[in-house]
Amino acid sequence: MSGNTWGDLFKVTIYGESHGEMIGMVIDGCPAGLKINFKSVEEDLRRRRPGQSKITTSREEPDLPHFVSGIFEGITTGTPIAGHIKNQDQRSQDYSHIASAYRPSHADFTYDQKYGHRDHRGGGRSSARETAARVMAGSIAKQLLNTVGVKISAYVSQVGSIELTKKYSELDLKKIESNLIRCPDSAVAKKMISEIEKVKSQGDTIGGVITGVITGCPVGLGSPVFDKLHADLGKAMLSINAVKGFEYGSGFEGVKLKGSEHNDVFHKKNKKMVTLTNHSGGVQGGISNGMDIYFRVAFKPVATLIQDQKTTDKNGKAVIIKGKGRHDPCVVPRAVPIVEAMAAIVLADHYLRMQTSKMSTLVGQK
Amino acid sequence: MSGNTWGDLFKVTIYGESHGEMIGMVIDGCPAGLKINFKSVEEDLRRRRPGQSKITTSREEPDLPHFVSGIFEGITTGTPIAGHIKNQDQRSQDYSHIASAYRPSHADFTYDQKYGHRDHRGGGRSSARETAARVMAGSIAKQLLNTVGVKISAYVSQVGSIELTKKYSELDLKKIESNLIRCPDSAVAKKMISEIEKVKSQGDTIGGVITGVITGCPVGLGSPVFDKLHADLGKAMLSINAVKGFEYGSGFEGVKLKGSEHNDVFHKKNKKMVTLTNHSGGVQGGISNGMDIYFRVAFKPVATLIQDQKTTDKNGKAVIIKGKGRHDPCVVPRAVPIVEAMAAIVLADHYLRMQTSKMSTLVGQK
């Protein structure tokens, strides 16, 4: 298949199908000497796990991470960190009706064309189940970044047409986990939850937006031509199932501004260079400038419905697909830790890549 | 610096500074046996070149491509295709005033912090001048894709608040080159040009949006985990100077739809599998499905102004930067061929990567 590895120096390889034995990951390149907080990995997976609340899928998975290499006495050794999560609550028989039918807006058709032979059970590799491995790897990445003060948060800022209009800087991000939808404004959260319950009761689904915020990022992450920091963040987000768009800093709205309004003026504050505004979203010329990095990620409505749907089978014959299987009415509450994980993986990689940018910081140089 | 190479199989490496001797590229991995149309490369570069009209920068560069390897008797040999474009109209002295000052929303500060030593003349490597090399490489990628029927177009769909509301499918894309702004609707184009002239007369700049459209893409491009086709397209676009956002298919607006509205139903038409709607934007599960691929790219206003701006120098001292130098009042008309080039590079790479996805299409297999 190719493309199951992310990163140049903090290299994450993932594997596993929705209805296989396990989902797993290998991190090659994590520096030795990092003390691992296993509870923290479990906690990140718990926030992503299916069956966590009434507004998520009813597939029940404990999703416990199990590490098998690269960590000795609780500390990384520099060797590949491998780990996995067992699949437990598969019901493969639920999927026999779609072995040859192409579900609308799913990957059945494209996989079939590209690979010829596919595991159709629960979507196989195309299922968002693979994101559990991303969260596991991302949790290690977060711990690496924490050592230099980087903090990554994400929250739901839109469900369908219900939008949280306040900016991230006007919110108390500590409240994100205070409700099922993971929106730091409890009034808006309530509306979002109702909206999801409504579409769920209709056997339907709805889209949403997640906002990501990174604080404490050192100056200098990002490689300023093809591998700009925001370009890698964008790819990381767009690689998550159901994502349709990405913007950072001023984003699509910034288009309407004039340069004189948009430019972020530098000034020195407490011996640190800062900008008065932050339309740049913490990245200039593809490199982090030390200001907050913030971005928005659009998720389409889940394609699996509890409704009959018309479609076509392998042979082009018109068929009806029954609304069966377990799925999320809206992907965003569970996608919050996935967005964080991918952001962490991108930043961890660029933090390591940054180490060789100039002679003066290399080991052994005067 | 790292990150100056794009691609896994169609690998493009670029180099060069704004005020250096030349901008160049090396393509490693272009298959042997491709007949090169040199006129077509020149034409793409002409569409990007500075000084082409009253609404672009006045730096005058002929930007003639010069190939030095990998092509023999007009046909690729499979060896690296190297080429360059000479810089001719540099005026390095124009930049002495910014050798130590950090221009707002430019990469001066971040480069200085990351690398310590930098070529400040015209922005050095951070200048969009490097995109000339992308266009040169992209032009070869287009020619590779043409052999299987892929066609890539891009046009300006927004300048400031002036928006082209028609969808790509309602427009005549052959009219893109009929006006200076590269908008296929001549009435809207006129308004866009006036808007740019207005901000230019104020010594100011404005943002814009470019829409990209890819037709004739075979089914099967894209690698469906980290290297989803739209994820690589997104990264490619976000790696272009001044880009702040990317969306494809239904994009940010699709968030508001229900699954039952958003799903694209399959049906067979003329022996080809198609979908009734195309909210998927031609990509499902990260793999092209044969429908049109379309996307939008947001560009911020250019940061260089013909106005005095407050900022800070290296040492944190407040300074005023004079409005000098030559620059574009709005980047989008010249960015159209850049968007096309990056899309072509992404697709060419995935077209080659697709070759090894299944046993039945491998050379020598029965």
Added chain:
Amino acid sequence: MSGNTWGDLFKVTIYGESHGEMIGMVIDGCPAGLKINFKSVEEDLRRRRPGQSKITTSREEPDLPHFVSGIFEGITTGTPIAGHIKNQDQRSQDYSHIASAYRPSHADFTYDQKYGHRDHRGGGRSSARETAARVMAGSIAKQLLNTVGVKISAYVSQVGSIELTKKYSELDLKKIESNLIRCPDSAVAKKMISEIEKVKSQGDTIGGVITGVITGCPVGLGSPVFDKLHADLGKAMLSINAVKGFEYGSGFEGVKLKGSEHNDVFHKKNKKMVTLTNHSGGVQGGISNGMDIYFRVAFKPVATLIQDQKTTDKNGKAVIIKGKGRHDPCVVPRAVPIVEAMAAIVLADHYLRMQTSKMSTLVGQK
């Protein structure tokens, strides 16, 4: 650590420590549609497994391969193939005496310096135990290559000073597995086995040479600058624990020949281009030419002895290391399937890379 992934298209990532829970591998890029012979994978691992005979280590490992993804109904799906082998007969307490002492010619010192924190039990990641994962991946690579007629063999051609002087072409390679040492000449094999038994009885170890032979290789594998086919084969062999040298074709002896003696003259035979001699070893300009590929790999004597050895601990204090632990008196009999596996991984990768070398063989081209 980095460097635990091999390959551009047939990408193998491996992980695991000698005394960890398991050794594992992920293959990303194996084409879909390959029918897997699981018995054959077991057989390759059986040939590498410890405890197989009186001339190998007494560590007893069944080394059964367990696949967890990428294969559905016995056929590859194109998604990552992950699998592992459980460690069962670790005796970690045997290694407490070397937690802080640096064993001569082992990696204890270099790992400690490079990583600071290391799993010392049984050598941790530096143990040749990791090669079980290579054999598992190599076995899949062989099956891919078999589909186009490639056959890979290896045999022991030297132990200490006992040398098999016949060339590969004078031997019956079907006899390789007929004795414990894996030498196709039974008389020489007997001498080799005695030699190993002798050094073993002295608590000592001895080196050896393995010869590899590849027949049926299609013309065109290899990328002729940095990634020459023989250069990748050489790196692959040199990456195996204890290897000190690699030569192919005429090798070091070829140095003494004149060009007029060394040159391989082309002629056409049965519609196939062949060469009269094969000093080139089946590779010309870095590309396979269809003739047999043959090479030799030198293994040093195993560094672990059943003798007391002087050395130094972490703090530079002189210490005596007791001769303890289980190890091979000579590595070559068990290294035969490892050499084959690495050759297969290299060739599988280049077979896939070959697919995009010219326009005329690309999917969808006329």
Added chain:
Amino acid sequence: MSGNTWGDLFKVTIYGESHGEMIGMVIDGCPAGLKINFKSVEEDLRRRRPGQSKITTSREEPDLPHFVSGIFEGITTGTPIAGHIKNQDQRSQDYSHIASAYRPSHADFTYDQKYGHRDHRGGGRSSARETAARVMAGSIAKQLLNTVGVKISAYVSQVGSIELTKKYSELDLKKIESNLIRCPDSAVAKKMISEIEKVKSQGDTIGGVITGVITGCPVGLGSPVFDKLHADLGKAMLSINAVKGFEYGSGFEGVKLKGSEHNDVFHKKNKKMVTLTNHSGGVQGGISNGMDIYFRVAFKPVATLIQDQKTTDKNGKAVIIKGKGRHDPCVVPRAVPIVEAMAAIVLADHYLRMQTSKMSTLVGQK
């Protein structure tokens, strides 16, 4: 073609054909802040250049390096360093006789099969002319390594059957450049030169061996599974035209030793950990241990002869190739700087990769 880029962090891409306009290179990843000694680059190229003495080819090339990016005011900026060397003394008409004939032991046949279309003039890309770009890049790598005390030397240790039996440690490496053949023992050098003159007068060619020696290498270079330091050195050497073998440390001879003879005992000397012997060749477990690294590289006799040779053309018709063209009777004197260059590129890459091996040396860590 693929495979024209070397390295993970110090990434070298090269291009150019023997009879094209230029040979060139791009280094992406050289840290900013390295002061470049241009004279030193010229000197390395002078040692490789054709026409330098009576025992090399008579093609006359000044081979002056020309840098076009990545260096500002004599110091690297961290951006890609691009440079090239113009071809001047091509005589393309000399090669018309081989446009369709396959020269014995050349790459004509394999290129034709793999790529279909090829530049036959002077061997095109398969000519060793491309190594000029390697020397140019290697010269920058050497300057990077010099900053931490690494010194790389190489010399001719064998020509045909004339062997320099003294070890590197018994020789005065300062004398390498004192004779045409680059052998530090003047008596042996004289014999080697006579031998080359003899085979040259016969219109024939002869092979040779180059020994490489690296002193002052810090502990910790090399990534100890697939990317062992000696494995990358081996691949680098085997990627040079005409190389047939590589061994390091005890090499093929070490096979005959017992473990108790071969093991290198550690002891502390002047606060530094050293080994009493150095059969390991400065690398243990794939990682440099601070001792001298030494290795041997076997070069076959040049395939171009000044004799008529039988062979076959494209269509399998027997033809006679006339002994024409300009070539070296023995490649080793000019290959000395190439061996050094490739060693430097490998070490520079691993020196940068080493920077992220442990937390305690990362920027910003306590």
